Amino acid sequence: MKASRLHHHKKSQGWRKTLQNWFVIAPDINPWQAIYVLTQRLRSLVAVLAVVALIGTGITIFIFFFPLRLPQWLPILHSLLLIFFSCVLLFMYFRKQGNQFYQRFLEEVLKIQNNQQTVVIPRDKRKILKQFEWYSHGQILKVNLIALGMATIFGLAPKKVINALSFRKKTVSQQIEQLILEKHQQVAYYKTLNTQSQQIVQQLERNTQDNLKYIKRLKKGMHRHYRQIIELRRYLWHIGKVRKQIQQLKKIGHSEVWKQERVIRTNKLVMNHIKGLVQARLEQKEKPIKLADGMLAKYGKVLKTFRELGVRYSKFARRVNNFSYRNALEVKQTKKHINEDQTLAKALQLEIDSRLKAIKQLQVSLRQDEQRLKNWRTQEKLQREEVR
Helix, strand or coil, rough: CHHHHHHHHHHHHHHHHHHHHHCCCCCCCCHHHHHHHHHHHHHHHHHHHHHHHHHHHHHHHHHHHHHHHHHHHHHHHHHHHHHHHHHHHHHHHHHHHHHHHHHHHHHHHHHHCCCCCCCCCCCCHHHHHHHHHHHHHHHHHHHHHHHHHHHHHHCCHHHHHHHHHHHHHHHHHHHHHHHHHHHHHHHHHHHHHHHHHHHHHHHHHHHHHHHHHHHHHHHHHHHHHHHHHHHHHHHHHHHHHHHHHHHHHHHHHHHHHHHHHHHHHHHHCCCCCCCCCCCCCCCHHHHHHHHHHHHHHHHHHHHHHHHHHHHHHHHHHHHHHHHHHHHHHHHHHHHHHHHHHHHHHHHHHHHHHHHHHHHHHHHHHHHHHHHHHHHHHHHHHHHHHHHC
């Protein structure tokens, strides 16, 4: 039992001696060695301060965006503040010791110079001196003190920090509300565009139905024109047949007239001396001539009438053909308009579908934003009560 106590006592004394040697450097040590040891310790302290400062800066940025989370991070901030404060004190302590050994080194150099001896400083020692001068510079200590002050404010005055950042918090809430309002406006704008596009699509569908009815009416007129043309062609065929008959009768009439005229001329030459005797018979011979002339006059009028009817029917047939051609062109143009309207309606329907998808996405995003804003306000209320 006594041996274990003795061992523990020796171990504690050794630990205390090691800690004392780490904090306190003997004054009889060589200045070079003291400066080298102090430079290493200053370097390690600067590294620790940098790490603690980075962690504290990250937490500070997080608190800046979420100030109501500050009470949850207070224990960590207090621990970091304690470490930072201890490191700053150690830095100042080792810097003070280093300045003392550095002053002793300068005094030794001055003594050597006063004794008119050449001073040659090795390269590694010059490097150690430069490192000590850099680490013991006053700017590093000023930066550390400023960081310590900011950390103290965040760690020891959480209510003031929350009050100072509450305006930014309200601004974030207003931004979320503004974002929700803009999304609602965007949804309303898309719905208005969809309504207008739907009205245009309905109008195009009505135009297509009207055009189809118009095409049906035009085709009905074209069929009527076709029937009229067939009937006119039949009339023209009958007219041509009658004209041929009339022409045949005309030829017969001309031959009969020619024969009677020859008989009359013969009778006039031969029987001129017995004119009075054959007067009655001559009158009887002239009757067929008159009949032939009347027949020619009658058939000539009929032929002229049929010729006029043929010309009139031909003109009417051409006009009906022209109407049918125009109707065909109109049908073709109307079909073209129908195809254009259908293409436009398909494009508008695709735009409507894309807007509906965008509206669904915006509605999902709106629900998420509204839930986030609701959670934010609830959490704000609870955390303010915790801070109070």
